[in-house]
Amino acid sequence: MTIVSSSLKELEAHSNIDRVNLGQHVLAEFFECDSNILNNIDKVEKYMIEAALECGATIVQKCFHMFNPYGVSGVVIISESHLAIHTWPELGYAAVDLFTCGTKCDPKIAYEFLKKKFNSKNASFTELKRGIIDRETFKLSEQPFEVAEQFEG
Amino acid sequence: MTIVSSSLKELEAHSNIDRVNLGQHVLAEFFECDSNILNNIDKVEKYMIEAALECGATIVQKCFHMFNPYGVSGVVIISESHLAIHTWPELGYAAVDLFTCGTKCDPKIAYEFLKKKFNSKNASFTELKRGIIDRETFKLSEQPFEVAEQFEG
Numbered sequence: 408m409t410i411v412s413s414s415l416k417e418l419e420a421h422s423n424i425d426r427v428n429l430g431q432h433v434l435a436e437f438f439e440c441d442s443n444i445l446n447n448i449d450k451v452e453k454y455m456i457e458a459a460l461e462c463g464a465t466i467v468q469k470c471f472h473m474f475n476p477y478g479v480s481g482v483v484i485i486s487e488s489h490l491a492i493h494t495w496p497e498l499g500y501a502a503v504d505l506f507t508c509g510t511k512c513d514p515k516i517a518y519e520f521l522k523k524k525f526n527s528k529n530a531s532f533t534e535l536k537r538g539i540i541d542r543e544t545f546k547l548s549e550q551p552f553e554v555a556e557q558f559e560g
Numbered sequence: 561m562t563i564v565s566s567s568l569k570e571l572e573a574h575s576n577i578d579r580v581n582l583g584q585h586v587l588a589e590f591f592e593c594d595s596n597i598l599n600n601i602d603k604v605e606k607y608m609i610e611a612a613l614e615c616g617a618t619i620v621q622k623c624f625h626m627f628n629p630y631g632v633s634g635v636v637i638i639s640e641s642h643l644a645i646h647t648w649p650e651l652g653y654a655a656v657d658l659f660t661c662g663t664k665c666d667p668k669i670a671y672e673f674l675k676k677k678f679n680s681k682n683a684s685f686t687e688l689k690r691g692i693i694d695r696e697t698f699k700l701s702e703q704p705f706e707v708a709e710q711f712e713g
Contacts, residue, residue: 502585
């Protein structure tokens with residue numbers, strides 16, 4: 408995985424500031440997986456749902472799609488953000504995103520679970536902190552914002 | 561956004577190898593947005609779908625969820641991967657993922673579109689290359705793999 412953004416260095420230069428992050432994002436690269444599992448939408452969906460439950464997440468919605476001639480894309484929306492997957496069965500590769508917020512879930516548990524289920528012989532992950540804000544701003548967030556219009560449903 | 565993976569350095573150390581990437585992943589951080597837009601599921605869904613179309617993607621499925629008391633999570637699955645969003649209206653913040661594969665779509669067009677629609681005064685993005693493989697492997701991918709079982713539908 409190659410970083411091409413310049414904003415990363417800028418953020419690191421300010422790492423001494425008292426900051427918290429709203430979310431944690433694990434970007435997993437699963438190579439050398441079982442291609443037949445990666446091309447089976449039922450199994451991919453089952454394992455993604457189980458991965459969400461394993462790491463302590465609450466499932467809200469899910470949508471999965473089977474591509475022609477092969478490959479599965481799918482997302483599980485959880486109360487704590489989302490889990491997403493795209494598979495390239497012809498390459499034995501799956502790109503998986505495990506995005507959680509709060510301290511209830513550990514996305515790395517989902518990572519280990521899926522690595523095992525996909526039988527990946529060559530897996531790696533990168534963990535990113537999303538929504539980095541300073542503690543002062545975070546405290547301010549306890550104040551409700553003014554709502555002009557709102558959707559109910 | 562802070563990188564905590566050690567695999568990044570390992571990859572960079574091998575950057576001279578003739579490699580291609582299957583996907584490109586833009587991780588956008590939209591701060592100082594219009595909170596009322598971020599809390600309106602109809603608008604968030606509309607803009608995410610428009611963003612997908614603007615950057616040349618083909619929409620396959622979508623699912624959006626409104627949280628109580630506020631916040632929207634949603635995903636648009638596209639033929640070229642996915643667009644995902646999580647909003648914290650109380651902080652004026654949205655985390656957006658724009659994951660595309662192939663050369664048809666440019667996720668940065670979607671980034672610019674959403675930045676404008678959310679009226680973000682403080683936005684940044686990181687672009688990652690997903691599914692990095694060497695050209696030799698990629699050529700081998702043209703060979704179909706053996707299917708043991710397959711889901712139709």
